[in-house]
Amino acid sequence: MGEVGTSVLWVATVLTLALSGWRFWVRFRPLLDARPAQRTDRIGLRLSGMVGDIGMHRRLLKFTYSGVLHALIFSSFLVLFTAIVESFGTGLFPGFSLDAVGGQTWIPLLQNIFSVLILTGLGMAAYHRYVIKPVRLKGSNSKDASIIYILATAIVVTMLLEASARMAITGETSAWRPMSSLATNAFMAFGISGEVAHFVERFFYWAHIFVILGFLVYIPGSKHRHMFTAGPNIFFRPLNPKGQLEAQTVRIASKSTNAATVSTYQDFTWKDLLDTLSCTECGRCQSVCPAYAAGKPLSPKSLIMDLRDGFMADQGLIDSPDHAMPIVGGTISPETLWSCTTCRACMEVCPVHIEHVPKIVNLRRTMIEQGEIEPLLQGTLTNFQSQGNSFGKPDKQRARWIKGLSFKPKDARNEAVDIVWFVGDFASFDPRVQELTRKVAELLNRAGVDFGILYEGERNSGNDVRRAGDEGLFELLAQHNIDTLAGCQFNRIMTTDPHSLNALKSEYPALGAEYEVVHYSQLFLELIKSGQLKVNPSSAASVTYHDPCYLGRYNDGFNAPRDLMAALGHTLVEMPRNRENSFCCGAGGARIFMEDTPTGERPSENRIREALELGDISYFVVSCPKDVVMYTAAIQALGVEDRIAVRDLAELISDSVDPAVAEAE
Numbered sequence: 001m002g003e004v005g006t007s008v009l010w011v012a013t014v015l016t017l018a019l020s021g022w023r024f025w026v027r028f029r030p031l032l033d034a035r036p037a038q039r040t041d042r043i044g045l046r047l048s049g050m051v052g053d054i055g056m057h058r059r060l061l062k063f064t065y066s067g068v069l070h071a072l073i074f075s076s077f078l079v080l081f082t083a084i085v086e087s088f089g090t091g092l093f094p095g096f097s098l099d100a101v102g103g104q105t106w107i108p109l110l111q112n113i114f115s116v117l118i119l120t121g122l123g124m125a126a127y128h129r130y131v132i133k134p135v136r137l138k139g140s141n142s143k144d145a146s147i148i149y150i151l152a153t154a155i156v157v158t159m160l161l162e163a164s165a166r167m168a169i170t171g172e173t174s175a176w177r178p179m180s181s182l183a184t185n186a187f188m189a190f191g192i193s194g195e196v197a198h199f200v201e202r203f204f205y206w207a208h209i210f211v212i213l214g215f216l217v218y219i220p221g222s223k224h225r226h227m228f229t230a231g232p233n234i235f236f237r238p239l240n241p242k243g244q245l246e247a248q249t250v251r252i253a254s255k256s257t258n259a260a261t262v263s264t265y266q267d268f269t270w271k272d273l274l275d276t277l278s279c280t281e282c283g284r285c286q287s288v289c290p291a292y293a294a295g296k297p298l299s300p301k302s303l304i305m306d307l308r309d310g311f312m313a314d315q316g317l318i319d320s321p322d323h324a325m326p327i328v329g330g331t332i333s334p335e336t337l338w339s340c341t342t343c344r345a346c347m348e349v350c351p352v353h354i355e356h357v358p359k360i361v362n363l364r365r366t367m368i369e370q371g372e373i374e375p376l377l378q379g380t381l382t383n384f385q386s387q388g389n390s391f392g393k394p395d396k397q398r399a400r401w402i403k404g405l406s407f408k409p410k411d412a413r414n415e416a417v418d419i420v421w422f423v424g425d426f427a428s429f430d431p432r433v434q435e436l437t438r439k440v441a442e443l444l445n446r447a448g449v450d451f452g453i454l455y456e457g458e459r460n461s462g463n464d465v466r467r468a469g470d471e472g473l474f475e476l477l478a479q480h481n482i483d484t485l486a487g488c489q490f491n492r493i494m495t496t497d498p499h500s501l502n503a504l505k506s507e508y509p510a511l512g513a514e515y516e517v518v519h520y521s522q523l524f525l526e527l528i529k530s531g532q533l534k535v536n537p538s539s540a541a542s543v544t545y546h547d548p549c550y551l552g553r554y555n556d557g558f559n560a561p562r563d564l565m566a567a568l569g570h571t572l573v574e575m576p577r578n579r580e581n582s583f584c585c586g587a588g589g590a591r592i593f594m595e596d597t598p599t600g601e602r603p604s605e606n607r608i609r610e611a612l613e614l615g616d617i618s619y620f621v622v623s624c625p626k627d628v629v630m631y632t633a634a635i636q637a638l639g640v641e642d643r644i645a646v647r648d649l650a651e652l653i654s655d656s657v658d659p660a661v662a663e664a665e
Contacts, residue, residue, distance in 0.1 A: 009091040009209065016213040023220035024228075027277060030265070030315055037246075037269035039236040050234045059351045062581075063284060066128060072121030073152070076114040083111050083159050087208055105176050108163070112179040115156050122149055136283025139302055141223060148224050151215045158208035165201035168193050229278040230352045236271055237353040242344065243506030243554040245358060245466060261366040262327060265311045268359070275354040276308035285346035285356060290584040295600025296339035300346035300356045306331050307359070328366050337363050338374050341603070342467045342589030343549040348580055357467075364469030380593040381470055388459035388477065390593060391429040395456035401427075401434040402453075407445050412452030416489035419444075419451035419523070422481075422504060424497035425460050426625035432632065433625045439650045440496055440520060446657065447533040449523075451494070457484040461503035463550070468590035475511070478503065482513040492516045494523050496650070498551035498624050499588070505555060519551055521623050521649055522560040528567050535656040537569025541618040543647070544573050544611050546631070547582035548624040561623050561649060568656045573617060575610050583607050585630040592626060604634035611644060619647040 039046075052058050057074070061067035082098070089096035097103055126149055129137060164183035167173055171193055173181035187193070192200055219225055226233075240246060262268055285300035286292050292299050310331035312318045328334065337360055346356045367373065373381070383392035401423075402409060412420045421444075427437045444451050459480045466474035481504075485493075493515050495501050505517040527533040543565065551557040558579045565572055577583045586596075586603035596602070601609075608631060611620050620635075622628055631646045 006091060006094065009088070012209070012213060013088065013092065016216055020216045020220060023217070024225075026315070026317060027220060027225075027312070028274075030311075031270040031273050034266050034268055034270040034273050037236070037271040039238070039271060042239055045239060046235045046237070049237065050231055053234050053351065053353070054231060059349065062349060065124070066282070069121045069124035069128065072117045073125070076118030076121065079110050079114040080118065080156065080159070082107055084212060087159070087162075087205065087212075091205075091209065104174075108174070108180075109176045109178075111159070112177050115160055115179055118156055119153065122153055125149060134283070134287075136287040136301070137281075138283070139299070139305070140281035140283060144222050144224070147218065148222065151211060151218065154211045155208065155215065158204045158211060162201055162204035162208055165192070165197050165204055168197035169201060223279065223281050226278050226280045226352060229274065230280075233271075233274055233278040233352045233354070236274070238355065241506040241509075241555075243502040243550065244510060245361060245507070261369045262362045263366065264325075265314050265327070268362070272355070272359055272362075273311060275359075276304055276311055278352045279304045279308060279354060280352060281305060282351065284349040284351065285354070288345040288349055288581070288583075290341055290343060290345070290586055290603035290606075291339040293600070293606060294586070294598075294603055297333060297336045298339035303332065303336065303356065303360070304354055328363050328370075328372070332363060334367055334372055334374075337367065338377075338594060339591075340589050341549075341584045341586055341591050343584035344553050345549075345581075345584065348553055361467055361469060364467075365471055366469075368469040368471075374594045376595050377468060377590060377593050380590075381465070381468070381473060384460055384465055384470075384473055384477065388480065389425045389429060390460060391425060393429055398423075398428050398458060399453065399455045401429075401437050402441070405438055405441055405445075409441060410450075410452030411455055412488045412490060413454060413457050413484065415452060417450050417452040418491050419449055420485065420488060420490040420493045421451050421453050422461070422493050422495040422497075422500050423453055423458065424495060424500045424625060426629065427496050428458075430625065430629060433628055436625070436628065436648045436650045437496070439654045443524065443533065443650065443653055443657070447527045449527070449532075452488075452490075454484055454488075459484075461497075461500040461507075463499040463503035463507065464588070464590045464593070466503075466507065467588070468593075474507075478508060478511055482508060482511060485513070485515070492518055494518050494520055496520045496623075496625060498548040498555070498557070499626070501557075502550040502554050519555075519557050519560065519623070521551075521557070521564050524649070524653055525560050525564045525567065528564070533653075533657070535568055535653065537567070537656060539655050540569035540571065542571045542573060542616060543619040543621050543652075544575050544614055544617050545578075545621045545623075546575075546585070546607065546611075546627060547579055548622070548627055549582065549584050549588055551623060552582055553580055561621075564649060565621065565652065568652055570619075570621075570652065573614050575607075575614065577610065583610070585624075585627050587626040587630050592630070602634065602637075604630040605638055607631070608634045608638055608640065608644070612640065617644055619652075620644050621647050621649060621652065623649045 057067055057071050060070050086098055098107055129142060129145055160180050161183055163177055163180040164187060167180065167184040168187040171188065173184050187197060219227065265273065281301060283301045289298065289300050309318065310327060340360045342357050344357055380390050383390055387393060410417055423437065426433050459477045461481065462474040462477035465477060493504055498519065501517055501519055504515055524533065528535055545561060545565065547558060562572060583606065584603055585607065608620065611617060620631060622631060628646060628648055635641055635644065635646060
């Protein structure tokens with residue numbers, strides 16, 4: 001190369017690294033002033049998760065086409081990094097060579113093979129974005145993507161052509177460089193050899209170098225900075241229970257203090273801000289969001305992008321009048337935040353583990369603090385405050401549902417029991433659900449389960465209250481229940497309500513109260529397997545099942561309901577969206593307490609249509625009181641009562657109880 005060339009390369013490399021480093025620094029420096037986040041525990045688990053999600057593409061491959069193209073590009077980048085090392089090594093350090101480790105044999109062969117693979121991946125990516133045009137990419141930065149496609153292609157092509165010109169100088173091709181050899185033959189066919197080939201080789205060498213340097217300068221301001229941030233963002237993912245919102249703290253005058261509101265970007269944690277800088281704009285979160293599907297103003301992707309742009313504008317890095325402070329009412333509209341059902345589907349599919357729901361809840365807390373509350377929700381929160389339930393009913397009416405039972409359940413506050421049944425609001429007060437609650441009670445009694453309820457000692461678990469943003473009210477409700485349970489003697493808690501299950505199992509331990517909590521599907525499965533509850537599967541039917549968000553995605557309660565239906569003899573036909581990919585009913589995140597002005601098809605109606613497409617299905621099976629309410633209303637709204645019926649697991653069990661046993665009892 002010569003001394004001049006080496007000097008130029010040194011200067012260009014140092015200046016590029018300095019400029020790129022500075023562009024990274026100005027974007028990431030503000031994270032040092034943000035709230036702390038404790039994310040350095042369980043290093044081994046964090047590392048294994050990072051390796052699995054990056055190296056194995058576990059989440060990316062859930063979307064097959066885009067997962068495969070990304071795997072082609074990612075794996076090729078790792079291999080072709082050896083070519084970058086060669087280019088800069090030979091230019092910066094005369095005499096540098098990889099020959100001792102296969103620099104003339106297997107390394108160039110791999111480089112040629114993976115050059116084809118990366119170009120294939122880039123072609124698939126361009127086809128995906130500009131021809132297929134999936135809806136989830138709407139609103140993403142296509143110009144940024146195009147620049148990256150061009151730069152990445154140029155890096156690979158210049159690498160291949162540099163090697164081709166080098167072989168043309170001597171007029172000899174190499175079996176270890178099959179792709180470059182094809183171009184070499186073309187060069188020589190056009191008379192490019194000797195000194196001309198030497199000039200061409202130098203041209204492509206420097207083109208290769210400067211495209212790489214340009215790429216490094218461009219990346220910090222591009223969404224493709226996730227090349228560097230995805231790993232850390234996955235490593236620092238939350239490892240606490242999925243259903244547990246982290247305690248909120250802010251840094252004020254170098255001290256940490258509790259706070260529930262987010263007024264500035266520094267009120268977010270550094271991990272929250274890292275999330276915004278790591279977003280790939282892939283739109284996977286948007287594609288599974290029930291609010292977005294229903295035409296609501298929420299897109300999880302746009303939310304993160306808007307927070308990122310607002311953060312950049314706040315730091316003076318971009319001129320963005322559309323992202324003026326304050327965050328709530330400026331960057332993000334209240335309507336957007338109230339649209340969220342907190343179903344967690346967005347977080348489940350995000351390939352870089354962005355935490356959308358906690359940010360929404362934090363911003364809801366700000367609105368609650370400022371008194372900007374959705375009108376109907378305001379009334380419900382008042383009911384929670386005064387009566388401890390969403391229906392505004394007096395304490396004495398909480399156990400009225402027991403009227404009509406063949407027995408009186410024990411009062412767990414006064415008698416020791418094996419199982420405390422935490423009934424929940426909808427199961428206690430909603431007339432559409434009370435009959436199911438009585439069925440559960442009769443089945444427990446028939447199986448000889450030693451159980452009791454808390455009567456007027458029970459309050460709402462606070463799960464939805466917390467996700468509505470009223471942290472103080474959540475703690476008030478939770479502490480009342482914790483104090484009540486502290487005076488009881490029991491082994492386990494059972495509930496038919498996944499929202500209550502999540503609070504008791506995942507949220508209360510952070511308040512110092514840990515219990516063994518089971519969903520009724522799990523308990524009844526145990527009773528059937530042990531023979532305490534005998535069933536007759538002769539009433540079997542073809543059914544489909546809806547996974548409740550707070551039982552399934554939040555608490556991994558996928559198998560017990562399915563095993564229970566199998567034990568009852570029913571044939572389960574899965575909907576396309578099932579288990580962790582289940583579609584939300586639309587009730588979560590306190591949405592059931594808010595006005596639902598249709599702007600599109602409701603999530604519950606969308607779900608019923610999905611079930612109807614399965615063909616001859618008798619029952620749409622649910623295992624959550626809110627699902628009973630939501631899907632019964634959806635079937636009525638669609639006018640398909642004659643085609644499918646909503647059935648709770650309790651009804652299926654009750655229908656299958658051995659008649660002979662019932663008569664004997």
